Amino acid sequence: MKQKIFTLQEAAKWAADLKAAGKRLAVTNGVFDLLHRGHVEYLKQAATHGDALLVAINSDESVHRLKGPDRPIVSEMDRAVILSELACVDAVVIFDSLKPIEVFKAIPPDIYVKGGDYTEETTDREEYPILKAAGAKFVFIPFIAGQSTTATIHRLRGDAKGIDGSSLEEKIQPLLRRRSVRKFQPRYVSDEMMELLLKAAMAAPSACAKDPWLFHVLRNDGLRRQIAACLPNGPFLADAPVGIVVCGDLNRAHGGELSYLLQDCSAAIENLLLAAQQLGLGACWLGIHPRQDRIAAVSKALSLPPSIVPVGGIAIGWPAQEPPPRTRYRQDAVIVHPQP
Ligand SMILES: Cc1cc2nc3c(=O)[nH]c(=O)nc-3n(C[C@H](O)[C@H](O)[C@H](O)COP(=O)(O)O)c2cc1C
Known part of the structure; x- marks a missing residue:
């Protein structure tokens, strides 16, 4: 043959x-x-x-x-x-x-x-x-x-409902599967994966599409440990194979306003976390802004000028824990304004 x-x-x-x-x-x-x-x-x-x-x-x-x-x-x-x-x-x-x-x-x-x-x-x-x-x-x-x-996989699983074979509940599963991961395998995350994560981040909504974000990718172990030491709730960043500090440039932000910068960078962080989940990676958001001590320490470690604001860190790696999917849906958080 x-x-x-x-x-x-x-x-x-x-x-x-x-x-x-x-x-x-x-x-x-x-x-x-x-x-x-x-x-x-x-x-x-x-x-x-x-x-x-x-x-x-x-x-x-x-x-x-x-x-x-x-x-x-x-x-x-x-x-x-x-x-x-x-x-x-x-x-x-x-x-x-x-x-x-x-x-x-x-x-x-x-x-x-x-x-x-x-x-x-x-x-x-x-x-x-x-x-x-x-x-x-x-x-x-x-x-x-x-x-x-x-669609075939969904049909085989017996949850065919939507026009493409997936149930409505199934469609939001990727979002519910995103959980904070704080333990990682000692395994390298490829440049290709990192580029995909950053593509997802930079697909986030941004006020007037000003895209004020900057991403400091922490491949350097020493620098990553130094940043981890600036974050009281993020010591595990030191053990993650890679991290990112998401910053915003005040000179690029819509109206030069900090609030827009923070909202845009937060949207980018969330996109990146969702993309990480989709790729089988684990990640966790590490708060920097608005804590002035963290902002000062991270700015010093990254030699940032005053116009660049560090917003949040992200620890990234192949997960060594698997928190179950969930929503924290609360009916009392929903206020419906019915038709008069
Ligand atoms: C602005 C912000 C700051 C956060 N900072 C930290 C942090 O410093 N350390 C940490 O372990 N998790 C941090 N988180 C993650 C939250 O603790 C986590 O999202 C929350 O407990 C819900 O759990 P889940 O992400 O698994 O759904 C932060 C999340 C947000 C949105």
Whole structure:
């Protein structure tokens, strides 16, 4: 039987032979966990744009980081085998990082196929220049409505209610799962993960989109211990593999007002905490503002000028504890103003 599952090196050789024979290679990538009809239709269409189709799939480790601790459902080798059995697929490679940058570098696509409502402008900013440099033609294929692995998982769990198969309660679960984590494994948090957290933080609402925030990422153990010593309720920051001090720049804040700066930075911190939870990380907000002693000590440790206000710290790492999901919903905190 024709070999279709390749290591990156083997796939590069296969692609080079293909190109030498004057054939054009279409490349797409994805998770393809619980393959469904939407995937198959998508891949069939993708294949029509080249003479051969290579599918790059995320390794189990990268799916875990992308989609959370419960995924993938199907292991990388099983996903590779299933895909390789499709007539429209000519080759499958497994990649380990969150983005298939190494694949694109080793195997420059003639045609790059992407699903969903992407455009060249919204293609990932790291992937785009590599694809462009390879002279790839971009093809965007919309997904078929109503086909999704997430919806299938919800149906299998028996909680199908919403149009996409998830119950309304299920939709807010990621928010309820966010809990403060104060104990961490001695395990490195990659730069890739940190960038994702910061992307989430900087997607927060900000008054007049002034984005007054600044993020001091504490990779340096000594500096992190020094900041931890400034925070009476945050000694565990010293033992976290990484931390962030979120500051606001008064000169950038809406109207130059401290209150807007604090609200914007708080929204960014919350976004970051939620993103950490989604990525399987643990995190805890560490109060700095408005305690003047903490502000002074952190400002000194980070050599901040007076216009930069440290708002809060965040301890981040792979969790060594798992507080259960919860809401602190109180009916008496809700005042409904009925129609007259
Ligand atoms: C402004 C603010 C400051 C906080 N400061 C600290 C802190 O210094 N140390 C700490 O352990 N937790 C701190 N927290 C986390 C709260 O203690 C925590 O969110 C709260 O107990 C609810 O628990 P949960 O996050 O697990 O839902 C802070 C939270 C906020 C919003």
